[in-house]
Amino acid sequence: MSTSEQAQLLVDRVDGVVTLTLNRPDQFNALTEELLAQLQSSLDVLAQDADLRCVVLAAAGRAFCAGHDLKQMRAASDHDYYVRLFARCGRVMQSLVALPVPVIAKVHGMATAAGCQLVASCDLAIAADTAKFAVSGINVGLFCSTPAVALSRNVPAKKAFEMLMTGRFISSSEAVDNGLINQAVAPGQLDATVAALVQTICAKSPVAVRTGKAMYYRQRSMGLADAYDYAGGVMAQNMMAQDVAEGIDAFTQKRPPVWKGC
Structure with missing residues (x-):
């Protein structure tokens, strides 16, 4: 472009x-x-x-x-x-x-x-x-x-x-x-x-940002129970990302995270 x-x-x-x-x-x-x-x-x-x-x-x-x-x-x-x-x-x-x-x-x-x-x-x-x-x-x-x-x-x-x-x-x-x-x-x-x-x-994890935007708009059209079921599944999948492991380790080790984008 x-x-x-x-x-x-x-x-x-x-x-x-x-x-x-x-x-x-x-x-x-x-x-x-x-x-x-x-x-x-x-x-x-x-x-x-x-x-x-x-x-x-x-x-x-x-x-x-x-x-x-x-x-x-x-x-x-x-x-x-x-x-x-x-x-x-x-x-x-x-x-x-x-x-x-x-x-x-x-x-x-x-x-x-x-x-x-x-x-x-x-x-x-x-x-x-x-x-x-x-x-x-x-x-x-x-x-x-x-x-x-x-x-x-x-x-x-x-x-x-x-x-x-x-x-x-x-x-x-x-x-x-x-x-x-x-x-x-x-x-x-x-x-x-x-x-x-x-x-x-x-400055945030690219994985978290992309996961979050998609999840946010999809759950808005759902009923409360369905939204929680969907959100729980998304969060569990998000937990498997390398960025989450890095983010939690960085937090506990009191250092800035280095995002891998995956």
Whole structure:
């Protein structure tokens, strides 16, 4: 994967950390068909990358993402086109969740509609305290149905429904309170805060991180008893990893662990 100034998505890799940067700054990084396709292609490649440790989803310009490109959407009037477009977007969102390592949204400016959906689809989110969030499709007569899927899995039901029905923007502090993002920091601290979170994740055992993400999302859809049965099996299998033996030995010997990734 290479970085191109013309690309709607920039891909940068430093060791096992990949940063995906939405790159339509003059259009507030609105999601075109092309940008969705580039995101999907990158996520498909990353899903097979055994050396991947963490992914950061960022954006160029003054905003994180203004949602779907409304001009492109309006230029089409075919029902099947819209079915394909929203299915493509839904696949991108699900691919973020399915990626085997944590995905961190680094948010500045505004994140609206499908842009807010992107934030909600990431595992973690850090935002500038000046950022704002909305699912504002209802303001143009289009209920944000697909963003509602991700939003309602992050935000309490009445809060999510209020956002969807009113289309109003919420602040970063409200987004923290509602569980949409993890933390809001001064804009000048955003890069350093995300970098510190990445460093913390990368310092952990790759086996534990990958096992944990997969297990976390799968158990959420289960009943309590099934979730405990599943979690117990996962934990027993995790105990067989070399990294666990190394981690426990390092703890008892009061030394830093040396992860083998297996």
